[in-house]
Amino acid sequence: MQETDVLIIGAGVTGVSAGLELARRGRKALIVERREVGAGASGNNAGSCAVQNKPVPLVPLARDAVEIWKALHEELLREGLDLDYTRLGGFRLAESPQEVEALRKSAEYQQSIGVPIEHLSGDEARRRAPYLGPAIAAANWCPNDGYCDVLHAMKALAGAFVRRGGQIWTHTDAIGADPKGDGFLVVTSRGPICARQVFVAGGTWMRDLTGPLAPPAPVTVRINVLTVTPRVATVFPHMITHISHKLTMKQLPVGTIMVGGGWQGGGDYHTYKGEPSFASLVGNWQMAVRAIPALAHLDVLRTWAAFDGRMPDEQPIVGELPQTPGAFVAGYASGGWTLGPLLARCVVTMMCGDATPEIIAPFSPRRFAQTPAST
């Protein structure tokens, strides 16, 4: 029978980053993935690695997460693996007076926890970024905002894990697990696997796991719509977000402009097939063009929708599953691409017997211990 020290369910950014961290610590890890590496949200998301656009409780995590991205990027580049991580700073925009006030308060809070933020008037922002339109009444500037090309990043992360001795079994479904001896017997579509610890990093789809690996509370599915333009000459180099949380934009090094921000589509997560909604597309692009009027003349090359999950309190879960000692979980973060490597590193710290990192303590799955789990 196949044996491993840690069995990881899911080859998204969280699972693969955890594998990489375990390999660094000399532990044997096997990832089982139902489809392909990055088949879930991680290979289909917008790749924003911004600090300042996260919900308030997650800003300290994002502040630290982008430093992990930077270090990972430099480490992997030295061995010829490119995460395609770009950090040229970002503007978070406001249009209405209420948004301007919210943006100013957000700058004050973020400065107080050590995020480098400048609050600018619309005119000050336009002097630095002449591509911004007249509708922009204020902007916060953060030099640490960035973005990735997620397809390149997932390939590089998985490559680094395998180079360090990790194994990824694609097209392998984790069906369930039972405690056995001082570990688990995990049932998969390729046969049983013995593991001392299990890390559930299955994104949206882990809501379907039952028994010892079930999430500790019901998970809501979100279906986010994205669009990209064809490759064009540089229009803007920065990460662009909006205080309303309904706009993210970046122009990737290859020239394509990606527009998103959480507008919702349809589809069925069981089939991994999302359906973009025309209304969302229009709403998203109206905002994009107000922010950067030069985008009005561009075509949309491709649009898609992909799946993400949320816990009932909209906060991530990170830590040991209350019902199953030895089984850990991480996921359901708003900004889960940005936070994935940090959440993974925190979980690995706990799996290795070190104290729970203070920064993730509020997100323990134990906070749902009284809520009956369901899907």
Ligand SMILES: Cc1cc2nc3c(=O)[nH]c(=O)nc-3n(C[C@H](O)[C@H](O)[C@H](O)COP(=O)(O)OP(=O)(O)OC[C@H]3O[C@@H](n4cnc5c(N)ncnc54)[C@H](O)[C@@H]3O)c2cc1C
């Ligand atoms: C359209 C969209 C845009 C987004 N944009 C951004 C952004 O710009 N910036 C940002 O920070 N965040 C963004 N997010 C959120 C982010 O993409 C996710 O939070 C993050 O990728 C989740 O990573 P994960 O590894 O936890 O899960 P996933 O990437 O979903 O990976 C889970 C994997 O587990 C596999 N799996 C599940 N169950 C099983 C099983 N039983 N057996 C085997 N394999 C299994 C799945 O096939 C999947 O590959 C976006 C999300 C979406 C949907």
